[in-house]
Amino acid sequence: MSKSTALKAASQFFSLLFCLILLPAAFAQPEELNGTVIYENGTYERNIVPGLEEIYGNYTVHDIKPDYYSVDLMPGEYETFNVSFRNEGNENLDIAPKVAAPSNDYYDVVNESWITILPENVTLSPGVEQNFTIEVSVPEDAESGEYEAQVAFTNDTYPEKYDTPVYIQEPAEGYDDYLYTEGYDDYLYTEGYDDYLYTEGYSDPMYVNAMQLWVSVPVRPKLELQTSYVSDTVEPGKEYIYVIKIKNVAGKDVTIDPKLMKYEIYDYSFDEPSFSDDTIEISAPSTIKAGEIANMTIRVPVPEDASGSYDAYIEMNADGNENDGSVPQISLSFTVDKQPTRPYVRTFNTTTADPITIEVSAETFDQDESVRISPEKEEPSFEINLTCNSSPVNLTLVKAAESGTVYSQGYIFPIWATENSSSYQSDSGKYTETYRTAGAIGTWELTILSKNINSFDYLITVGESE
Numbered sequence: 266m267s268k269s270t271a272l273k274a275a276s277q278f279f280s281l282l283f284c285l286i287l288l289p290a291a292f293a294q295p296e297e298l299n300g301t302v303i304y305e306n307g308t309y310e311r312n313i314v315p316g317l318e319e320i321y322g323n324y325t326v327h328d329i330k331p332d333y334y335s336v337d338l339m340p341g342e343y344e345t346f347n348v349s350f351r352n353e354g355n356e357n358l359d360i361a362p363k364v365a366a367p368s369n370d371y372y373d374v375v376n377e378s379w380i381t382i383l384p385e386n387v388t389l390s391p392g393v394e395q396n397f398t399i400e401v402s403v404p405e406d407a408e409s410g411e412y413e414a415q416v417a418f419t420n421d422t423y424p425e426k427y428d429t430p431v432y433i434q435e436p437a438e439g440y441d442d443y444l445y446t447e448g449y450d451d452y453l454y455t456e457g458y459d460d461y462l463y464t465e466g467y468s469d470p471m472y473v474n475a476m477q478l479w480v481s482v483p484v485r486p487k488l489e490l491q492t493s494y495v496s497d498t499v500e501p502g503k504e505y506i507y508v509i510k511i512k513n514v515a516g517k518d519v520t521i522d523p524k525l526m527k528y529e530i531y532d533y534s535f536d537e538p539s540f541s542d543d544t545i546e547i548s549a550p551s552t553i554k555a556g557e558i559a560n561m562t563i564r565v566p567v568p569e570d571a572s573g574s575y576d577a578y579i580e581m582n583a584d585g586n587e588n589d590g591s592v593p594q595i596s597l598s599f600t601v602d603k604q605p606t607r608p609y610v611r612t613f614n615t616t617t618a619d620p621i622t623i624e625v626s627a628e629t630f631d632q633d634e635s636v637r638i639s640p641e642k643e644e645p646s647f648e649i650n651l652t653c654n655s656s657p658v659n660l661t662l663v664k665a666a667e668s669g670t671v672y673s674q675g676y677i678f679p680i681w682a683t684e685n686s687s688s689y690q691s692d693s694g695k696y697t698e699t700y701r702t703a704g705a706i707g708t709w710e711l712t713i714l715s716k717n718i719n720s721f722d723y724l725i726t727v728g729e730s731e
Contacts, residue, residue, distance in 0.1 A: 339485060341403065343401060345401075347398055358419070364382075373412045380416070409483060418475065491682035492682075495595065499600070505566075510682045513553040519584055523579050547562070579597065611713070620729065624726070629669075629718075630694075645718045661700060666697045
């Protein structure tokens with residue numbers, strides 16, 4: 266459960282609780298009602314069911330802003346923020362903020378030594394506001410995880426156990442049986458009409474005047490990769506070799522044992538993979554020293570009879586441990602595509618003798634150009650033939666053009682992975698050939714055989730083109 270979800274669940278729980286309690290009060294006789302509840306921003310008289318003061322007690326809810334705060338800090342990092350507290354009571358109030366465990370055990374508890382609050386204590390007159398500075402400092406040896414705490418400004422707490430039944434006339438709308446408040450170890454029990462609402466206590470005291478603090482400590486990375494995926498179109502009978510750079514950023518030596526893994530949980534395809542896992546060979550050093558950049562080689566000899574696609578990922582198994590998020594995985598995706606041997610055929614008719622222009626183009630993708638060692642990427646081309654009324658027609662190549670998108674160093678790959686290569690990277694482009702011939706009235710047949718291209722576009726223009 267996320268931090269915002271936990272907070273929302275808490276808010277919904279108390280809102281529902283107050284609604285269910287006040288519902289019968291609206292229909293009861295005045296002489297049966299008594300009691301006082303003190304709410305935020307002042308004291309308001311409320312007619313409540315007798316005995317409820319034993320559950321809620323008499324306390325003042327002071328103004329705290331913000332009432333929750335979250336930080337993401339790596340071990341060794343710190344962050345400072347301010348919290349304002351305004352005395353909403355009628356008397357002077359001695360404030361000595363303290364760090365307390367959350368009222369639930371869903372997250373780990375923030376260590377009190379991580380938190381510094383200034384000023385440590387202060388006396389506030391009614392209506393006076395005081396700013397507190399809170400510093401969260403995560404030690405170098407802190408374990409990654411999600412942490413939570415209450416920063417309590419007064420000692421007022423909600424009762425540890427609500428054991429007084431509260432009569433309700435009907436269950437909450439949409440809830441016939443059980444109503445759970447996620448993350449707070451409580452439940453609301455409503456069954457049918459004319460029943461009671463029971464609540465069980467919190468595992469730790471829940472302070473009335475407190476802000477909720479969440480601290481997320483991410484996993485310190487051990488390895489960085491030149492790229493986290495290899496996606497390529499391969500041909501049967503050819504061997505493909507990819508080399509990926511790996512950098513040790515852990516500050517100490519890291520052992521690795523790369524293994525090929527399948528996406529079994531998320532694989533809903535009924536098609537067999539184009540080749541077996543044993544086809545792929547992975548080689549890398551067993552130990553990468555601190556700060557060292559090493560190479561991992563992926564060899565893919567595609568079988569002659571291969572077809573379809575193959576998807577898997579490489580788990581690094583750093584230091585022989587299960588991946589805790591400190592090491593990225595490498596996704597592998599291969600599509601087996603045989604070069605066509607038969608051309609594409611397009612027939613069209615003309616009613617004038619205007620000249621004819623034919624343009625064919627194809628998108629090219631070079632996202633793996635920097636990691637694929639062999640075979641070298643072959644240039645795209647087209648073999649085009651044209652006939653008119655079954656007679657061959659001479660085509661003149663009037664233009665061949667290439668275009669693409671180029672990124673500066675470090676955009677696609679990290680800077681350390683491109684230090685010894687080009688300062689620019691290109692992952693997409695377009696190749697275009699334009700032909701022209703004299704026109705005639707009749708039936709035309711255009712054939713296009715593409716090479717080193719997965720798909721192409723064509724445009725036939727009759728008449729002078731702009």
